Amino acid sequence: TASSNSSITWFRKGLRVHDNPALEHAATGSDFVYPIFVIDPHYMDPDPDAFSPGSSRAGVNRIKFLLESLLDLDCGLRKIGSRLLVFKGEPGDVLIHCLKQLNIKKLCFEYDTDPYYQAIDARVEKYSSQEGIEVFSPVSHTLFDPRVIIHKNGGKPPLTYQSFLKLAGQPSWVSSLVSTGPSSIPPPGDVGDLQISNVPTMEELGYGNVAQHEFSPFKGGESEALKRLKLSLDDKAWVAKFEKPKGDPSSFLKPATTVLSPYLKFGCLSSRYFYQCIQEIYKNVKQHTSPPVSLHGQLLWRDFFYTAAFGTPNIDRMRGNRICKQIPWNEDSELFAAWRDGRTGYPWIDAIMIQLHKWGWMHHLARHCVACFLTRGDLFIHWEKGRDVFERLLIDSDWAINNGNWLWLSCSSFFYEYHRIYSPISFGKKHDPNGDFIRHFLPVLKDMPKQYIYEPWTAPKSIQVKAKCIIGKDYPGPVVAHDTASKECKRKLAEAYALNRLSNGSVSEDDLTKLR
Ligand code: FAD
Numbered sequence: 001t002a003s004s005n006s007s008i009t010w011f012r013k014g015l016r017v018h019d020n021p022a023l024e025h026a027a028t029g030s031d032f033v034y035p036i037f038v039i040d041p042h043y044m045d046p047d048p049d050a051f052s053p054g055s056s057r058a059g060v061n062r063i064k065f066l067l068e069s070l071l072d073l074d075c076g077l078r079k080i081g082s083r084l085l086v087f088k089g090e091p092g093d094v095l096i097h098c099l100k101q102l103n104i105k106k107l108c109f110e111y112d113t114d115p116y117y118q119a120i121d122a123r124v125e126k127y128s129s130q131e132g133i134e135v136f137s138p139v140s141h142t143l144f145d146p147r148v149i150i151h152k153n154g155g156k157p158p159l160t161y162q163s164f165l166k167l168a169g170q171p172s173w174v175s176s177l178v179s180t181g182p183s184s185i186p187p188p189g190d191v192g193d194l195q196i197s198n199v200p201t202m203e204e205l206g207y208g209n210v211a212q213h214e215f216s217p218f219k220g221g222e223s224e225a226l227k228r229l230k231l232s233l234d235d236k237a238w239v240a241k242f243e244k245p246k247g248d249p250s251s252f253l254k255p256a257t258t259v260l261s262p263y264l265k266f267g268c269l270s271s272r273y274f275y276q277c278i279q280e281i282y283k284n285v286k287q288h289t290s291p292p293v294s295l296h297g298q299l300l301w302r303d304f305f306y307t308a309a310f311g312t313p314n315i316d317r318m319r320g321n322r323i324c325k326q327i328p329w330n331e332d333s334e335l336f337a338a339w340r341d342g343r344t345g346y347p348w349i350d351a352i353m354i355q356l357h358k359w360g361w362m363h364h365l366a367r368h369c370v371a372c373f374l375t376r377g378d379l380f381i382h383w384e385k386g387r388d389v390f391e392r393l394l395i396d397s398d399w400a401i402n403n404g405n406w407l408w409l410s411c412s413s414f415f416y417e418y419h420r421i422y423s424p425i426s427f428g429k430k431h432d433p434n435g436d437f438i439r440h441f442l443p444v445l446k447d448m449p450k451q452y453i454y455e456p457w458t459a460p461k462s463i464q465v466k467a468k469c470i471i472g473k474d475y476p477g478p479v480v481a482h483d484t485a486s487k488e489c490k491r492k493l494a495e496a497y498a499l500n501r502l503s504n505g506s507v508s509e510d511d512l513t514k515l516r
Helices: 021-027 060-079 091-101 115-130 146-152 161-168 222-234 236-241 261-265 271-283 295-310 333-340 347-359 364-377 383-393 399-409 426-431 436-441 461-466 482-502 509-515
Strands: 006-011 032-039 085-088 106-109 134-136
Touching (some): 006 021, 006 091, 021 032, 021 106, 021 134, 032 060, 032 091, 060 222, 085 091, 091 115, 106 115, 115 134, 146 161, 146 295, 161 295, 222 261, 222 271, 271 295, 295 399, 333 347, 333 364, 347 364, 347 383, 347 426, 347 436, 364 383, 364 399, 364 426, 364 482, 482 509
Parallel strands (some): 006 032, 106 134
């Protein structure tokens, strides 16, 4: 049995050694530290009924990214005298079992605001307090503690970026450099008869049959995150001038933004470390951009959505969500499937959706275009449906940020200028007149002449034949006519907004049905 001076550091997100206060605290004064990760079968086991390879909750790209991150974490821990202990099962059950079996006196894990972990953590904390186990659960996933900001605001989350910035102020840790990680930690002690495994492979999880081309070019792990961070930050002028929403959403060979989101999502990269590295650059340049458009501004958006999501009950749905406009979205499973599978007949939209399937990552403005198209721009389908697809397929899939952005893009919350609609034709063309992005992700259109590539249904038959792409056969015609569909969407939103105003937000199901 283990010594009485044993602690567990429980990894969920925060898959890193640098800036990891839970890991450091577990190591302090302990003879043995057990670094634990629990593979949750609901998250990892293949779902044969899902619309694309993966589990019911995650596409294969994110599962692979997670496994890579775990392998790298194991490597990182081995360098400081430890290793990762992998278990499988319902995380709360497994943790409680470990606490019992290993005679643990101290449990350390990063505080997590997602409802999924809030529920598990409450259970584990209750057990720990009954057993007299010390629990240390620091905030290290975000720049700020959402609870503190909500408290400062009288119990409600700020709902505009500017009010968020005002409340947040400077991060408390900003003047002292965050930790690059301990140089050694105590090893895990005896594990008794606990069932421990190594990090499983994709094959071991049952994904051996997934073709290689389905996989994202972005590889998981802390080492990869730090490499990628360095690559982005080496170009100091680029960092200083970074300005969203400028930047080309169609660049895929060299994306216009950092692609650090999946690393931040899993905590392979600390957002605080990222923030400090940017700060160091700002100190040494004459001029730099500012929030909301700067790179610092992007990290603050992340914290903004974390705070809004944490402080808003039912943020992940329309009904019962006090900040969400009630809108009579249409049900149309065929149109929805066309969007989801990249078959709308609008190459710009379809190429982005194929990038989502293949890479699990798209540029922010590309996400804008497809989210707008599905909801208030063209198809008038519920944002929750689109949110679910993103939630499953994105490698950076993040509960707070994804819900927040879907509310935004569907003009359900935060942003209300519903007459501003992205054109599925001219928006992409402005950035990529030759359609290289489309040609790459939709090879069926690779020989379509440039003047037709955004609207291939307008190409004369002879051109379609020559391009070996007959519209209606090799590639679909447009599922809706954008001009009329977008007008109709605006009309419906105007009606729905009026109803929301009249009823002061308490719109009944009947009221919505009348508008349908
Ligand atoms: P950069 O521009 O390099 O920004 C650096 C970091 O800032 C990002 O990694 C991210 O952590 C943060 N950030 C940037 N933009 C935003 C934003 N609008 N909101 C919150 N944080 C931001 N991002 C996710 O991480 N997970 C999601 O599930 C997610 N879902 C989205 C859904 C929709 C409909 C839309 C429109 C956007 C969504 N985003 C999501 C936000 C944004 O598109 C991505 O964070 C960004 O494109 C990631 O690329 P990057 O790391 O190169 O970003």
